[in-house]
Amino acid sequence: MAIYFDNNSTTRLDPRVFEAMQPYLQGPYGNPSSLHRYGRAARDAVEAARAQVAVLAGAQAAEVIWTSGGTEADNFAVKGAAASAAKPTRMLYGATEHAAVLESVQSLRGQGWAVDAIVMRQDGLIDAEGFAAQLAQGPLRLVALMRANNETGVIQDLARVADAIHAQDAWLLVDAVQTAGKIPLDFVALNADLLSLSAHKLHGPRGIGALIKRAEVELTPLHHGGGQEQGLRGGTENVAAIVGFGVAAELAVQGRGTRAAQMLTLRRRFEAGLHALSGTRIFAEATPRLPNTVQFALPGYVGEALLMALDLKGIAVSSGSACHSGSGEPSHVLLGMGVARDVAFGAIRVSFSAENTEAEVDRVLAVLTVLHAEAMAV
C-alpha cells in the first residue's frame, strides 16, 4: 500500500466532505445567481458554507470571499491592493513566502512599485531589527507574511509585527493556507487585514479557496464581471466545492486539537528516527513549527534523487513546494534562510496528516535507513 507523506501539497478528500458535496454534484441545484428555486437552493448552500469557513478563520461571514484556491486568494490580495492604491508605493514580502505571493508581488515591479524581501534568520523567523528598519523606509501599501511556511513548517509570530505594519498605514496579508486545521487560526487575534485559505490542504476539494478581507480594505477585483462576491470576484460559484470547503472547515475546527496531537506524535517519532541517521539535518529544527512538517537533508543525496528513490518504494514525499517541483532549483525558502545552495539541494519535505500512522512512519524510516547506509558506503 502506498504511503502518502505529502499533505502540504494536497490532502485526501475526507469521505464526510465527499458525502456533503454529493447532492450538489448530482442534485437539483442551479446557478446561485438565478432567482428561481434551483438557484436559491444553491445560494443557501453557498451561504451556509461561508459561515462555516468564517468560523475556521475566526472571521465574520461577510469577510469571506470565495476564490478558486490559495493562489487566486494571494494574487487577488496583492494585485487588488496595488490596483486600488492612488499611486504605486511599496510592498514587502517574506523571503520564504509561497510562489503565489512572491511572484504576485514581484509582478508589480514593472508597474512602478518598489518591492523588497523581508530577510529571514537561519531559524526561519523574521529578523526583527532589519524588518523594523525596512518598515520605516517610506510609504508602504502591503506587507505579505505567511503564518506557517509550507516547506519548513516554521510558524511566525505575526501579532507582534501587525501593529508595526499598521503604524505605517499599511495592510498585513497573511497566507494561512498551511495553517488552517493544524494550529489555531484567528483573523482578529492575528490583527491581519487579509488572509488566504485553501480547502484542499485540509481534506477539502481542490479548486476552492477564500480570501478573508476586513470590510475597510479596498481591493480592485482580479476577476471582473457578474457581480458575485459583493462585486469583488466574478464567476459562477463552484457550489459543490464551496459546500465541501464548508464541511472540511467545520471538521477541521472540531478535530483540530486531536489531529494536531496525532500529527505531532508522528513528527516526533519521525524526527527521532532521523536523529539516528548520522549527518542528517532537520531545517529550523529548534523553531516553533507546524505539527505535521519536517524538512530535512540526508547526507549524500540530492533531494530530487531521494524523492525518486522513495517513490519507487511507493512513498510520496516532496522536494519542496509542489508548485516548484521539477524546476531544478533549490528551495528558495532555504536560500531565504541563508542555507547554502549545496545543502538546500539535498532537502526533502515530509508532511503528515492525521490519517497517517506510526507504522507508516516506521516503514519510511526503515527505507531511509537503508538509503542512508548505501550513501555512507559509497
Added chain:
Amino acid sequence: MNSPASVVLSPLPDDAGNAIIYLDYAATTPLDPRVLEAMLPYLQGADDPALRWANPASTHGPGLRAREGVERARAQVAALIGAEPREIIWTSGATESNNLAIKGAIEFNRAPGRPIHIITSRAEHKCVLDSCRYLETQGVAVTYLKPGADGRVMPQQVLDAITPDTALVSLMWVNNEIGAVQAVTELAPRLRERGIQFHVDAVQAAGKLAINLQDTPIDLLSVSAHKLYGPKGVGALFVRRWPRARLAPQMHGGGHEQGMRSGTLATHQIVGMGAAFALAAREWTIEMPRLTALRERLWDRLRGLPEVLRNGPQDPSACAPHILNISFAGVDGESLRAALPSLAVSSGSACSSATAEPSYVLRALGRGDALADASLRFSLGRGSDADTIDCAAGQVVDSVQRLRELSPLWTP
C-alpha cells in the same frame, strides 16, 4: 451508451407541490452522471490505491497519475474545438478565461506611452464588459459596438471601427441571452489579415455548433464546463500557438499552465470538463437538431398569443439551438415572473440578475425598458422533451393571458 435525454434534473417542487420545469440551461446545466463517474477517482480518495487525487504538479507517482488525467482532459477539450492540447489553458471558469484573454492580451501588447484600442459589443457577457471597463480606467480605449435589432454585429461594423491602435476584438460566438450567432468565422480571417487579435467567448457555442479552430483563425477562445453538463468551477482558454497569441499572466505563482495561469489544478473538475466535452463531441450532432425542433415547438405555442416578440435573429438558423428569448407586450415583467412559480427560466443572464434591471442586451437591441423587462429567456437542454416544453408553454400562455386581462396597459 445512454441517450442524451437521460440527463434529467431531478425536479424541485414549487409551493403547491408541482415539479418546477427547468428551462435555464444557459445559466447552468446539471452534471451528467457519466461525467460524475469519470470525476470520482480523482475526487474521492477512499478506494483509490493509485492516489489519483494527488497534486498533479507533484513529481511522485501519484502526482504523475493525476497529471495523466489532466492531460487526457486537455486533449478531449481540444478535440471538440479543433485545437491542439497544448493550446488549452485551464482556468476556474469562463469569467476567468475572459478576464485572462482580454486583460492578459492588452497587458502583454501594451507599450508604454502608446495608445491601445479594443473593439467589443454592447451585448457581451458582463465579465467581458467589466474587464473592458476596468481597462478603460487604465487608459485603454474601448469601442462598444451596437448590435443590430437581431442582436448581431455585422463584420463590416467591426472593420469600420478599427483604428491604427486596435489590438484586440472581443465578441461572443453565441449570445447568452438571445442565442444570436455572431459571424465570427467570417470575421476571423479579416482580423488576421490586419494583424488584430481576436478573442471569442464561446461559452454558449461549444457543443452547440461546429467550432474548428484549425480552419478559423481565432486567437483566443473561452469555454466553460458547467454550461455543457460538466462541473462548476472549471473552464479553459484556447491560446493559439501558431501564430502565437501571447498573454501576460493574471495569476502568478508556481508557473503552472505554461506560466500563463498558476494554481494547483483541480484534477477532478478538469477530468469532468474533459469528459463533458468528449460526450458533447459524440452527441451534439444528434442533440442539437432535437433541441432546435423543441425550441421551434415552444415558439409555435407562444406565438399563438398576440404581440409576442422573438428577440434575436428571425432566421432560426442564425440562432443557437438551445435559446429562445421572448418579449410579452402589455404585461409587467415582475408580475410575469411571479406568475410562473413552476417554471425555472430567467429574465436574462444569471450574472446580471442581482441588479434587477431590465436586460442591457435587449435594450442594446432597441427594446424599450418595459418590453425588455417583460421578457423571458428559455434555454433548453438534455432534460427537455416535448412534454416539458408543452407544459411550460401552457403555463406561460395562461399567465400572460390572465395578466393582460388585469392590466390597464393592455388594449387588445
